[in-house]
Amino acid sequence: MALLQVQDISISIDRPEGKVGLVRDVSFDIQPGEIVGMLGESGCGKSLTALAILGLLPEGMTATGEILFKGANLLTLDEPSLCRLRGNRIGLIFQEPMTTLNPMMTIGDQVMEPLRLHRGLGRHDARAEALRLLERIRLPSPRQKFDSYPHQLSGGQRQRVVIAMAIACKPELLIADEPTTALDTTMQMQILDLLLDLTDETDTGLLLITHDLGVMAEMTDRILVMYGGSIVETSPTADLIASPAHPYSRGLLRAIPQRAPGSDGWLEPIPGTVPAPAARPQGCLFRARCPIAIAECAAHRPELRDILPGRSAACWVPIIHGRTGDA
Amino acid sequence: MNRLLLYRLASWALTLLAITVIAFLVLEILPGDPALVLLGPDAQPDTLEALRQQLGLNQAAVVRYFEWMSGLLRGDMGTSYTYSIPVSELIGSRLKITIPLAVLSTAIAVGLALVLGMYAAARHNRVGDYGVMAVTQIGVAIPSFWLGMLLILLFSLTLRWFSAGGFPGWEAGLWPGLRALVLPAAALAIAQAAVLTRVVRASVIEVLNQDFVRTARAKGLTRAQALRRHALRNALIPVVTVIGLQFGHLLAGTIVIENVFSLPGLGRLIFQSINQRDLMVIKNVVVLLAVIVITVNLIVDLLYLVIDPRLRHAS
């Protein structure tokens, strides 16, 4: 059974002018030990999807659909049961290490919190366990850092602490929302290696959200490409890199100099912008920016469908083996 | 030592000095001859002159200022014109009422504000929140003397739970003393509580929207646990600031409230001495009130250091 099965998740927000859809019909699943990447421009709904899984959407937003975690639907689960899952069986790592830690609480207290909450450890045992965790995530001089406050740590050290909190109870599923965007390149690689080690050791499923295709290519087994609130392509990582099926995926690859197949090494940003959630047109959302759009694209929005074994795309003319053809 | 702390102590001392100068100058400029007030309009010119001489009113202003200061340093505040007892003794006995009144009132205001403010924040944009906001609107608008009279009507005259005014003295015991202070403290506290409730609410709402509260929820804390363990302490800084700022208003409020409830406190003393042009009492009480206010604000600054570790380490 899949560890996580997300089915037709839609997220909308209540605005004075009415409900506005932010995420539409997103479906994917994650197997134990699998690393799934989620890729897409800023504002396409990656963080909201992650928050919806944990039932932590901001006030005023609602999610519909099904989110099955080991068979149990998280969207219909009551709040106390969700609290028992969060930080225990599902860990979440946020994108901003500067603001995700409580500035007025010591590192030690913050790392001990999930241990005391979910594993019922007393102060003494929790302390010993938290120190072990801080060592495991390779925080320098953990004993001294234990009683420090977040402002006394560097960005990379804080992100290690955030990871320590997320993995404290050995979750079966880990969601990392841009865990390295705020860090410099060396620190990025160290943190990502750390995540790889940790998930390897425990067979944890990992949903890794990032803008960074390079990171994706190196770490993930499979990639979900999101655009304007929907998934437009899902493919095994190697396939997607070698031959992106959706014109948007191809555009993303082109925007990365070294990796673009057939490009001359220059950065080639995709022209145009994403339509705002409240102003989404009929038809394909990518149409205004798509170099190969056809008449059908303006009339009907393409659904995600299988184009090859293990690959699907939401496009009327997906690029298969480097060639477009009406499917 | 912490730089912030040193800076605050220095500014405390400078403010104090400035206050004595201002208090002295203001009373110099004010019209009204204490000798004339004491002896009445029919007094003979030579009797008046003799009294002025005796009170030291004929000396140059600078001389009188420095005499006052050197007296203060020795703990000597001079003698009251009207009561003919040392001002320090007079003030001391009045403080025994005003300080407990102010502390009790602050405690009531802070307690109410924390409960109501947190409740409103937890119910942000829902009925409970609107209800609390409406109540605070009324609370801010009600003048404390009028509320005081209402409280007397209800709790003293109708229900007979408390006396309508006066103070039995602490010699009568702790409870009778406190009992006499409950109604005036409540009358003073309502407006403070209303303002403070709004501050607590706004502050908690702001903190609840911060990333680390979401982190706390992602760890599995319930909404209430996240509020208690993570939001409250962070929300406390602006609350403490406003408590400090309000303390001055609170002391000003005691002048009115002590008159409504006939409490022989500092507020009533300053009211009477102004009526009687008892300059010796006025200037010392003014300075004392100022010292209390700036000291409370100094304590607030020290509390920041206790609450916020970031300030503690920024030395």
Ligand SMILES: Nc1ncnc2c1ncn2[C@@H]1O[C@H](COP(=O)(O)OP(=O)(O)OP(=O)(O)O)[C@@H](O)[C@H]1O
């Ligand atoms: N608290 C909120 N209130 C209103 N709208 C929101 C809120 N959070 C997100 N949105 C909107 O929802 C959409 C998706 O946001 P989301 O945060 O999921 O994007 P994202 O893909 O994570 O982007 P980024 O890469 O910048 O993190 C955006 O259009 C954003 O404007």
Ligand code: SF4
């Ligand atoms: S459906 Fe049409 S417009 Fe949309 S990506 Fe495919 S070709 Fe481009």
Ligand SMILES: [Mg+2]
């Ligand atoms: Mg995001």
